[in-house]
Amino acid sequence: MVEIIPKPKAKTPPWFNILFYFSISLLIIAILSFFILNQLQKKATFNLQNLDELLKNTKTQERINLEKELINYQKKTDDFSYLVKNHNLTSKLFDFLENITHPAVYFSSLSFSSENGIVVLRGGTENFQTLGQQLSIFKTEPLIKEVNLSEVSIGREGKINFTFTLSLLSEIFK
Amino acid sequence: MNYRPILSAILIFITLILGLFLILPKYQDLKSSQIKIKEVQKEIKQWEEYFSNLEKVSQELKNYTEVLSKIDSAIPSEFSLPSLFNFIQKISSQSGLVLKEVGSVTASPISQNSNIQKNSFTVSLSGSYSSLKNFLSILEKSARFLEVESISFSSPTEKEGVSSFSLRIKVHSY
Numbered sequence: 040m041v042e043i044i045p046k047p048k049a050k051t052p053p054w055f056n057i058l059f060y061f062s063i064s065l066l067i068i069a070i071l072s073f074f075i076l077n078q079l080q081k082k083a084t085f086n087l088q089n090l091d092e093l094l095k096n097t098k099t100q101e102r103i104n105l106e107k108e109l110i111n112y113q114k115k116t117d118d119f120s121y122l123v124k125n126h127n128l129t130s131k132l133f134d135f136l137e138n139i140t141h142p143a144v145y146f147s148s149l150s151f152s153s154e155n156g157i158v159v160l161r162g163g164t165e166n167f168q169t170l171g172q173q174l175s176i177f178k179t180e181p182l183i184k185e186v187n188l189s190e191v192s193i194g195r196e197g198k199i200n201f202t203f204t205l206s207l208l209s210e211i212f213k
Numbered sequence: 214m215n216y217r218p219i220l221s222a223i224l225i226f227i228t229l230i231l232g233l234f235l236i237l238p239k240y241q242d243l244k245s246s247q248i249k250i251k252e253v254q255k256e257i258k259q260w261e262e263y264f265s266n267l268e269k270v271s272q273e274l275k276n277y278t279e280v281l282s283k284i285d286s287a288i289p290s291e292f293s294l295p296s297l298f299n300f301i302q303k304i305s306s307q308s309g310l311v312l313k314e315v316g317s318v319t320a321s322p323i324s325q326n327s328n329i330q331k332n333s334f335t336v337s338l339s340g341s342y343s344s345l346k347n348f349l350s351i352l353e354k355s356a357r358f359l360e361v362e363s364i365s366f367s368s369p370t371e372k373e374g375v376s377s378f379s380l381r382i383k384v385h386s387y
Binding site: 051055056058059061062063065066069070072073076077079080083084086087090091093094097098102105106108109112115116118119121122126127128129130132133145146147148149150151152153154161 | 215217218220221222224225227228231232235236239240242243246247249250253254256257260261264267268270271274281284285287288327329346349350353358360361362363364365366367368385
């Protein structure tokens, strides 16, 4: 049977269209994003290459030589400081001994080693009293760690011969 | 029949696939490149600051050339035996002593990890006690940073009239 009165067209629900256009937009955005990201990535790679080149140019041969030169100077000054710190002035030994030697005592020989700070003094004096006084001076001297008196003998003219072994503190030589 | 819901679903699916396999890796690459750029920029800045500081130090060092030359002479790179012995002879005659003998030089590093060499040698001198003190004073003040390691002497015999001194001297070099 022929329909004389046409049926009204079935209406599409509006969310069908919204969803459709939304999905198209999403796809377009995704494609655009890909191209934008691709461009940004290319630019970033280019920048990175330039920066790598710049980094290489930062370390020029001239600058590296300067660095080596200064490191060498630093090493030298450190070594020099070490030597200054450990430098001993042996000449001070004589002033030190002259100041603490009894007027009636003389030393005929001296042997000193800075390695152990030991000085061996052979000498003579008039009597045991002055020898005792000298020993006492040495014992009361704070810069002398240890005193050892040995080889005490009476000489031809009644003089007393002796050997002192003194262990000295390194402060004397600074 | 309305195909829009099916099309929408397909488009969303394609967008998701694009996002997951193209856009997300691209984004991650870009992020990683940006991080690298920042790191390289930071590195360049640090190197620039470092070299700029080195240049400042180098400029400042120009004001201390005299001190640096003293350090160079205290610890020379090349150890010259003849010039050292010449110096010893010069200062011994300057202080009133007679240089009788110079022993051979023994070299050894000052410590296990150090590249500073200690060069020791013995010298025999004759003269007076005051001349010895002068000699030591000049020796210790010298730019070569000489140091007496050991010293021994006896008072002069009536026949000789002068004392004989035996010294072990050390000097440093690289």
